[in-house]
Amino acid sequence: MRCAVIGDGAWGTALADVLASNGHDTMIWAHETDVAQAIEQSHENRRFLVGLPLAPALRATNDQGAALDGADLVVYATPSQHLRQIARKGSASVNPAAILAVASKGVEQGTLSLMTDVVASEVKARAVVGISGPSFAMEVVARHPTAIAAASSDAGAALTVQEAFASPTFRVYTNDDVIGVELGGALKNVMAIATGIVEGVGLGYNSRAALITRGLHEMTRLGVALGARASTFAGLAGVGDLVLTCTGAHSRNRQLGVEIGKGATLDDALRGKETVAEGVATAQSAMQLAERHDVDMPIVGMVHRILFDGHAAKDAVPELMARELRSEQDL
């Protein structure tokens, strides 16, 4: 199958490597010229996935039209807030019979759209599939067993994505709850910032576990209000990705939270970073979604106040933890 991967970050590169390793004719579109050159010539993404050898058959280009030409499967893995503009730019080159898989994680600012909706509104194609789940890119490339979800209202398209990516170390579960799968992947980045803040303030594992549990409740509540199934949040794109991002070593969002918990401002914490902490923009969008749908999201609210309203982390965390006692079923 001809595959195009739009986006040369760690996650896009890892997904392209899986496709190319599975024997698919795969080309990655890179924004940076040096990244495209390094992938083509040295089979390595020396900017975003340093030191990991990629499939020699994987090709790269800076020309989106060339990457998209004749592709049966197009994977979008750009930063969430740039997705619309990049998808629009390439839309004329997309084969209308192609299946689009969207791996970007976030909620678009302003429109509050999910990433599959952003792509669907910009690109004409057969179907759109959201992919999300617990997956640090470097471990995928290192062939550590990984499982993710592929969600679409078009069951055949989800199956095609499943088959394209499936390997002995990369399992793809199909799902028809696109909203749940996408929201899980987006909101977990806000919870990772919250977890990092709690850690940076100096609290321990008990507090982190309580925060993750209550964070899952918040995510589920918003998801259900938006039409998702609650059970999706108990799956790979919910609990799975939440646990990975809040407890694994490689999360940018968690690391940003730790710095802020220790007293840095958002500007301090963002300065000099080449990669994007998706949770910052998502905290704003999620707050607006919560208000629009009248859903109580105290943890998202705490993160929002600390990031954007100058609330001190060392005060906000105890406030959150001290909310009044009540029955767990009310949570």
Add this chain to the structure above:
Amino acid sequence: MRCAVIGDGAWGTALADVLASNGHDTMIWAHETDVAQAIEQSHENRRFLVGLPLAPALRATNDQGAALDGADLVVYATPSQHLRQIARKGSASVNPAAILAVASKGVEQGTLSLMTDVVASEVKARAVVGISGPSFAMEVVARHPTAIAAASSDAGAALTVQEAFASPTFRVYTNDDVIGVELGGALKNVMAIATGIVEGVGLGYNSRAALITRGLHEMTRLGVALGARASTFAGLAGVGDLVLTCTGAHSRNRQLGVEIGKGATLDDALRGKETVAEGVATAQSAMQLAERHDVDMPIVGMVHRILFDGHAAKDAVPELMARELRSEQDL
């Protein structure tokens, strides 16, 4: 309120410290004479909670009758497989109007009973409450914010337990799903062994997150078959404790799994350890419960085969991860 805590391990000691710090007249029953002496004289449990100062008002004794005398609240925190015998021994000294709170986590071998049922069958009292949730003992004593669940079919008894323990850093949520709360606390120890095995075999965070997610599904399936609510497993005693035990630094069960994943036998891994890895006995009981109720539990089965049937961890883990692709909703 007069409180007795039966069991001088880390968790019993921490719970006794919370009660005594809240101003309750609290006495802990210790099996070991040196532990009782150290708590009485130096306000420290020098065997199971070293270096952490306990409430000076907390008293300790080796005489269970003395600890139980006049107690309005009795907390059981013994190793799960010794609970019946210890509760029976003290039963004549328990005030029939007392509330019993059970903090031991496990499923009794042979009878396959939950810990609250073990206590209820041995001790006459007003009501039995199960308490469980993400709580490393040392962090509770260090006053890191912690949240747990107190579950009983007697709502008033659960409220009494909530009020007795509640402090600014220790939140107790009431719940009426005793089976769910208890099973969550018991089964998570088996999942912690599984997580340790995966880690010991050399896999990464992606695999761990997938295993935790699928472990939660298994726990929920068994719970529902036994009459629990699925949503309880999304709460503190389910996801919360599972995340703590599978990802925190202080889990004995996870540590045992790591050793076994690296190639140690169960005998090797248990040798010379003073504390109990509850997951070992629970793996056997859970396997029997799963068979009795015809519930598919592939992770518990993997742990059981590795611990008791000589299956090599390095073979069993890939087998589990390679199960055929299917829809996530079928999980």
